Each structure stands twice: as C-alpha cells, then as structure tokens.
Amino acid sequence: MNHISRQSSELQPRVVRFRNAPAYLGMDRNRFNAEVRPFLTEVPIGTQGIGFDRLELDAWFEDYKSCNGRPAQKGEHSWDANKYRASSKEPGSGTSTNASSGGEFAKALTQLASKKPKDTSRE
Numbered sequence: 188m189n190h191i192s193r194q195s196s197e198l199q200p201r202v203v204r205f206r207n208a209p210a211y212l213g214m215d216r217n218r219f220n221a222e223v224r225p226f227l228t229e230v231p232i233g234t235q236g237i238g239f240d241r242l243e244l245d246a247w248f249e250d251y252k253s254c255n256g257r258p259a260q261k262g263e264h265s266w267d268a269n270k271y272r273a274s275s276k277e278p279g280s281g282t283s284t285n286a287s288s289g290g291e292f293a294k295a296l297t298q299l300a301s302k303k304p305k306d307t308s309r310e
Contacts, residue, residue, distance in 0.1 A: 200241065201240065201241055202230060204238050205236070205238065208223075211241075212244060212247075226300070227243050227244070227299075228240060242295075243299065247299065249296075250300075
C-alpha cells in the first residue's frame, strides 16, 4: 500500500475535543464559545474532558455558510465558474438530482437550531 492510499483510508475521528474544536472551524476560543458552543451537544470524555461531534460542527458551518457566505467578487473566478454557469438568459428546465434537499441534513439543522444552550462550567 503506497503513501497516498494509506492517507485516504485513514478514519477521521468522530469526536473533536474542546481544545481542538475552535481550530477545526478556523476561529479563536472566545468566538467558538460565544457563537458555536451553545448550539452543540457536549460529550463528556473522562472526568474533565469535553468533546463535540464532528458532524455537528460540520452542520453548524454549513448553516453559517448558507446564511453568511458571499459569492466571489465580480471579475474573480470561483472554482466551478467554467463548469457551471451562474445564470442564463433563458429559463431552464429539468429534474433535480439532489437527493438531500429537504432530507436528513435539513432535519439535522432544525434540531441544532432548536437546542437550548447548556449551562455548564466544564471545559
């Protein structure tokens, strides 16, 4: 097995420890505690450790991106600009092939949004 095959077959951990969660989302600890942590399920690890479900972190980011993300500025090329047209003069027709629209992901986001912040002093 070569080096590339080994890397692609390694498993990602499901639980992200609290100390690593802000960096996973690319933010500092204070911002994570204020904007993200209240919406996540905390998982106790050992006697003092806390972890978060990586899939919940990913779902939080997807929700944040859909609400706050901005398209590339005019004149800049996005990664898929050549592959997909942003708009056309004629209305298009066809069948959606997106199986996830309105499915499990939407349910997960709804559950995350409805969770109340936990009052805990553990870190």
